[in-house]
Amino acid sequence: MIRRRSLATPTVRGHAGFAGAAGSPATPNGGRAGLAGATAFHWDVPGPYVVGFTTRTGGVSSGAYESLNLGILTDDDPVNVVENRRRACRETGADAETATMAWQHHGAEVRRAEPRGIVTPGTLFDRCDGLWSDEPDRAMMLLTADCLPVAVARSDDGEPALAILHVGWRGLLAGIIASGAEALGRGNLAAAIGPGIGPCCYEVGDEVAESFRRRFGSDVAPEGRLDLWSAAERALHEAGCAVVERTDLCTYCHPELFFSHRRDKGLTGRQGVVAYIG
Numbered sequence: 001m002i003r004r005r006s007l008a009t010p011t012v013r014g015h016a017g018f019a020g021a022a023g024s025p026a027t028p029n030g031g032r033a034g035l036a037g038a039t040a041f042h043w044d045v046p047g048p049y050v051v052g053f054t055t056r057t058g059g060v061s062s063g064a065y066e067s068l069n070l071g072i073l074t075d076d077d078p079v080n081v082v083e084n085r086r087r088a089c090r091e092t093g094a095d096a097e098t099a100t101m102a103w104q105h106h107g108a109e110v111r112r113a114e115p116r117g118i119v120t121p122g123t124l125f126d127r128c129d130g131l132w133s134d135e136p137d138r139a140m141m142l143l144t145a146d147c148l149p150v151a152v153a154r155s156d157d158g159e160p161a162l163a164i165l166h167v168g169w170r171g172l173l174a175g176i177i178a179s180g181a182e183a184l185g186r187g188n189l190a191a192a193i194g195p196g197i198g199p200c201c202y203e204v205g206d207e208v209a210e211s212f213r214r215r216f217g218s219d220v221a222p223e224g225r226l227d228l229w230s231a232a233e234r235a236l237h238e239a240g241c242a243v244v245e246r247t248d249l250c251t252y253c254h255p256e257l258f259f260s261h262r263r264d265k266g267l268t269g270r271q272g273v274v275a276y277i278g
């Protein structure tokens with residue numbers, strides 16, 4: 001197992017604990033070749049936590065959804081999506097029958113995970129953008145296709161607790177990260193930021209850029225581009241995360257690994273994060 005390190009700014013991120021899966025270790029700089037073929041890569045976090053960030057690899061969907069599309073609210077065949085969700089769960093050891101998802105809407109609400117199951121099309125989920133649990137084996141899944149999948153874990157000696165968050169620009173400004181930390185009772189927390197659109201590709205309008213400069217500092221929105229990774233990292237530190245690990249993998253830049261809503265102009269699938277207390 002080889003640890004990945006942050007790609008963009010490797011000197012300041014410190015320990016970045018991510019490992020490729022499917023017998024395909026990530027390489028220390030770049031990691032693309034190593035991650036090719038991996039259905040998910042795992043956050044190597046202390047404690048009884050299992051957190052996997054999925055790629056688009058290893059599923060059964062085709063065309064724009066090739067291949068591990070986890071999003072059922074697309075034009076993909078729901079039968080394929082269900083099989084893909086089962087595969088993502090198998091990869092991480094999660095129970096798809098009792099896992100839950102969310103009706104994501106770019107807000108700041110975080111709900112306790114209830115065992116709904118994620119393999120029956122039409123299942124209703126809570127309208128929220130974060131899920132948390134302190135119960136063992138209560139798996140949670142959230143979907144992204146440029147937004148950041150974020151995991152936050154309690155890292156002190158107390159009872160384990162884990163949250164996953166869907167973090168786009170709206171949710172970040174609305175306070176989704178603070179909500180996630182509060183759900184875990186604050187204290188000592190560690191966090192991981194999964195793959196999402198990077199400052200290389202994320203063009204935003206003046207209004208969004210200015211909101212981020214005001215909130216997070218002028219350097220998070222240089223020249224019409226938004227560094228959502230760094231803004232999320234700052235929000236996580238503010239919320240009490242002593243350790244924040246970043247994948248720094250841009251979904252737009254890596255069509256072989258990730259779906260990207262912007263790159264594919266909306267006609268695309270969804271990757272995501274699967275997590276539970278083991």
Ligand SMILES: [Zn+2]
Nearest residue numbers: 200201250253
């Ligand atoms: Zn990019």
